[in-house]
Amino acid sequence: MSLNKNGIAKRIAQELQNGFYVNLGIGIPTLVANYVTPELEVEFQSENGVLGMGPFPLAGEEDADLINAGKQTITTLPGASFFDSATSFGMIRGKHVDLTVLGAMEVDQTGAIANWKIPGKLVKGMGGAMDLVASADNIIVAMMHTDRHGNSKLKTKCSLPLTGVDCVKRIVTNLAVIDIIEDGFLLKERAPNVEIHQIVKATEGVLIIPENVKEMELN
């Protein structure tokens, strides 16, 4: 059985290491914060200008001056700080942020990503996505393996307008953990009870399948 969005978030949470500053995008990436073990020292950054985000506020405790990049009300944890948006992207471009997790419409086997524009549809803008993908060394894409119509989102070449090139290194989907290497998509792990042929079928680009592909450990 393939993972749901929470399962994807749970698997990505395992990538967080002690001392990491982490930027989580909108959608599945936001859920990652729910699966971080309390003993891990990590801080969450939001690109509008906060480090050290905590959980959403309880009803009645929200503050109009405290939001994340998705405009949601937030709280801060002890040790938090606020700064302007140029400083915030300085943290990102300057590689002070250790891990970026974001969603995508398409990723291709060269590491290009498309997640901001569909020709013919209403374009809302790229927000901070282009800055994030062009700057971070450590980018994980969190997404479903296929779109609503069953088309693969892991492409030979992105067909949608690009957000960035040569940037994605790892993808976690409802079916698999995949790394992008020179020759294509390298299958690292499969979701519990997902067969390799299902992953092959759902992947358009070149999929490299090592002899032993372990099952994700989610508990």
Place this chain on the structure above:
Amino acid sequence: MITKTVENISRALEGIKSGMTLMLGGFGLCGIPENLIKVLANSTYSEFTCISANVGVDDYGLGLLFKEKKVKTMISSYVGENSEFERQMLSNEIEVILTPMGTLAEKCRAAQMGIPAFYTPAGFGTEIAEGKEIRTFQSKKYILEEAYQADFALIKAWKGDHAGNLIFRGTAKNFNSIMTGAAKTTVVEVEKLVPVGMLDPNEIHTPGIFVDRIFQGESFEKRIENLTNSSPQ
């Protein structure tokens, strides 16, 4: 001390004309200069080029400027959540220039700091880079982006004194502190205008030298765009 205080909002906006380029602080509805926006929306001026992170909602914030058809060109990084804006964009009534958020911020900061242009990796290999100079530094490719040139910067701060020194609150600092002094004239509305000497110089975020006019905002609704709560455990 050099006094930056003006007695009212109309004095604060003196010199604004149709067709000017305006920077507006805020991100979403957080930290927007809501009093200045209201006055502009009800003014006789229009055809503005606006630089701001977002476009407000239909009936509040920057949204009021679209409702009253005051904007000719919008420079922004994310323009969702406003149906009147969408309508004007789709019918080509306004020109929209989408810019990566970090580039937008840096183009403001560069203008503030007297830097005419800078190289950034954001957007390399995408349509954003089209027609722009590309240079390679340490085998990575960068795009040349130029600082904005604006006539007015409209800013919201939490506290300010008569000398124009500013303190922001929470994530309302966002684009406000980097747009201050980034235009020919910078106008700041504050929630709390205090006499000089009341703010600790150690705690000033933006020194008054960047500010031309400051005034006490009349009222602040401070609407929340996306109220998200945790459920009690």
